[in-house]
Amino acid sequence: MLWFVATAPEMEHTQRMPASNAPSTARERARVEITQEILDTARGHLAKDGAASLSLRAVARDLGMVSSAIYRYVPNRDSLLTMLIIEAYNSLGADVEKVGRTLRRDAYLERFLVTCHAVRGWALAHPQEYALIYGSPVPGYAAPTDTIGPASRVPTVLLTILIDMHRNDRPKKSMPVEPLVSTAIADIRKFSGGLLPDDLLLRGMAAWSGLFGAVSFELYGHLHNVVAEGPKHRKAYFDHQMRQVAAGLGLG
Amino acid sequence: MLWFVATAPEMEHTQRMPASNAPSTARERARVEITQEILDTARGHLAKDGAASLSLRAVARDLGMVSSAIYRYVPNRDSLLTMLIIEAYNSLGADVEKVGRTLRRDAYLERFLVTCHAVRGWALAHPQEYALIYGSPVPGYAAPTDTIGPASRVPTVLLTILIDMHRNDRPKKSMPVEPLVSTAIADIRKFSGGLLPDDLLLRGMAAWSGLFGAVSFELYGHLHNVVAEGPKHRKAYFDHQMRQVAAGLGLG
DNA sequence: AACAAACCAGAGCACTGCTCTTGCTTTGCC
């Protein structure tokens, strides 16, 4: 249950493993190769035109195959999107985990800020992929269980910072937590290994949704006519907001 | 510039005005009537199947007209969505403004919390409409200027609470604001009539994105396996989070 | 009464996701 407590998860299940589970036959090798090509060009189309107008036929056309051939490799459009979702979560997760590793373990505020900026940076670089995973889910689409692992990489990083912080300087005055709220967060408390008091856990979750709320607002245009458009201004504003969030976390 | 400073905007531009601008001829009357029918059934389809699968043909079918006839009343699918967006903003705005009027003007914390719960309540009651306005915008879609008025009703309510609060009990220690950040928020400062110090304004914006971040996370399933599913638990959790946000605002 | 603007119905184009059938190639097994 506490598998993640190490400062940063060492696993890099983003990369396709090189030689394990050798695809013996030539056909199998071609299969994974073509599947990867499909995913790659699909990701290209997604980045260019957005998820809503991602077309299996267009992907097939780009690959020089007829549309029906796609269905040998991908059961349907939704599962293609699911694969892209998993890739997106892993791409974001890898970025976030990477920048966290460059800092001293006890530089909690810096680790938090660097995490926030990594999320924002990835979102600005991959807006359509961000929208795919943190925007409104396509109607009738229920996230399959394969996504929850990749999806929890960022929350895990945030939790790890909190746990590291809490382990080293205990005190900090805490806000009372209603019993109903306490039972509501049983799942995440278990996930965190019970290493955090409820109050701090809840602050962490507020920081979590505050972070993605800020990124989403910027990306979806809700800061139009509110915060100046330039990247300099936007970044400074975001930094300030995240420092505020960090203060609510007991950092800084 | 300070047109909104009154506790709650008195205008109710949600309702269609009854007798003004009389649609003299029978044809004109039929026109607005049919347009309204189109909007109504479109809203029904939206609520049921989501924005992505909203079909002009299906709407036409429901109204017993042939698909091409729709284009007499609506230029295209995007502008139908835009009309629904405006309606959604106004519906949410009206709800939020309404609940705020039931409270004493100096009950700042209560006004804030009631606003938050009104947003969440509306979102849970109209998930697809919420996704339409606060989810990922459809690709290639640029919000037309007609939406910015309705869209600013909720922010206006939040700002009004802050202004009322700041006018009556000044002090509160403030956090320093970098000059770059200060220039970044020139637009919103002007919009707020310059009645708030930058620090408080920034806290308000953090509360704003924190509120919608929390609602979006709940609605889009990011609390799955994190916060217990039941409405009781979810509401208690949300309430706690918003109280935390309020504390960051200097309330409570 | 005459005329132009607004309307409706239908056919049609180009596109989508997805299925099914027809042949062909590769694979694993005896």
Add this chain to the structure above:
DNA sequence: GGCAAAGCAAGAGCAGTGCTCTGGTTTGTT
């Protein structure tokens, strides 16, 4: 090596979409 089974590509086809164009009708105005 032979051979059935499985995997594959290609094409036709179905039902649906947004949107346009044409012809014919209704309506409001002069």
